[in-house]
Structures are given as structure tokens and as C-alpha cells.
Amino acid sequence: xxxxxxxxxxxxxxxxxxxxxxxxxxxxxxxxxxxxxxxxxxxxxxxxxxxxxxxxxxxxxxxxxxxxxxxxxxxxxxxxxxxxxxxxxxxxxxxxxxxxxxxxxxxxxxxxxxxxxxxxxxxxxxxxxxxxxxxxxxxxxxxxxxxxxxxxxxxxxxxxxxxxxxxxxxxxxxxxxx
Ligand code: XMP
Ligand code: MG
Numbered sequence: 001x002x003x004x005x006x007x008x009x010x011x012x013x014x015x016x017x018x019x020x021x022x023x024x025x026x027x028x029x030x031x032x033x034x035x036x037x038x039x040x041x042x043x044x045x046x047x048x049x050x051x052x053x054x055x056x057x058x059x060x061x062x063x064x065x066x067x068x069x070x071x072x073x074x075x076x077x078x079x080x081x082x083x084x085x086x087x088x089x090x091x092x093x094x095x096x097x098x099x100x101x102x103x104x105x106x107x108x109x110x111x112x113x114x115x116x117x118x119x120x121x122x123x124x125x126x127x128x129x130x131x132x133x134x135x136x137x138x139x140x141x142x143x144x145x146x147x148x149x150x151x152x153x154x155x156x157x158x159x160x161x162x163x164x165x166x167x168x169x170x171x172x173x174x175x176x177x178x
Contacts, residue, residue: 004174021053042102045160107140
């Protein structure tokens, strides 16, 4: 079992998610409902916590749609060709959506998903909320509206992020040593 170096501990994660929830709630206070689109699998944990925090603030109705996207193949390096592996069955036509993602790396996944939601699913607008951001690796100019933490160009795991199906359950974000 590899050793993991902690980058962001559990307490910091909790505080950050609460802070992000407050910002999103403030910016959507005049809307009847907030519509999230969570990118499976990695963002599920962040999205659950985020929605819980927003609900805890009171006065909001939230819908959390699920979508699965990924690049062909399953290595730690994106192949660059993205596909929707499990699309939205719900009607989001005309809705203002917020994609919830675990990490933005090259940005290719989010670019693709944004296009999919706008063009194919006819959403009115699409914002992006990602817990982590690796800006040094960006290959697109996708705009990330809400970001938790910037991380260095290292493969990070934990808090929903996995490496070959492992480490997702860690309560902190860390880097595999060695
Ligand atoms: P792109 O390059 O399209 O990639 O922005 C986004 C997706 O790639 C995965 N990814 C990671 N997963 N640790 C992970 O566990 C990482 O450091 C990492 N970097 C990218 C992730 O699935 C993300 O949604
Ligand atoms: Mg992801």
C-alpha cells in the first residue's frame, strides 16, 4: 500500500465546502430552485456535502442531476476524447445549471459537458463548480465559476477521487508518495 501525503485535511475540506455553499446560495438567492449536475463518480462526495450545506442554509430547493462522463480508456492520463457514459434522462431544457466536478485538469471533460448540456439538452446556461483545480495542465479556456482549491500538477486522491478504484473513501485529499 502506497503512502499518502495529506494536501488538504478533513477540517479544511469542511470549511471550504461550507464557504462555497454560501457563495452559491448568495448568488442564487432569487431563484426558486438550484439545479446541479454532478459528474460521476468522483464528484459525488463533494456534491453530497455541498448540497447538504446549501440545504442547511434554508430557503432553497435543490435538484441534483447525475451524469457520467469520461475519456476513452481508464488510465490516469486523459486520452483527450471525451464521451458521455451516462446521460441525463431528465428534461433540463431552459434551466440554469451548475456542473459539480471533483477536479479540472485539462478542462476537456468540462468543455465537452458544457457543450452537451447547452446544445444537446438545451439548458439556458451552464456554470461550473469544481472542488479542485489544476490550472497548470489546462488545454482549454473553460471558465470555472466556483473553485475550492488549486492543486499542483500531481495526481491527487481522496474525498471522492480515486486511483484505479482506490482511495476514494479517504476523508482528506492527498498525493501518492513515491
Ligand atoms: P480533464 O483533463 O478533462 O479531466 O479536465 C478531468 C477528470 O480527470 C480526472 N482527474 C483526476 N482524478 N486525481 C484523480 O483522481 C487527479 O489528480 C486527476 N486529475 C484529473 C478526474 O476524473 C476529472 O474529473
Ligand atoms: Mg471527475
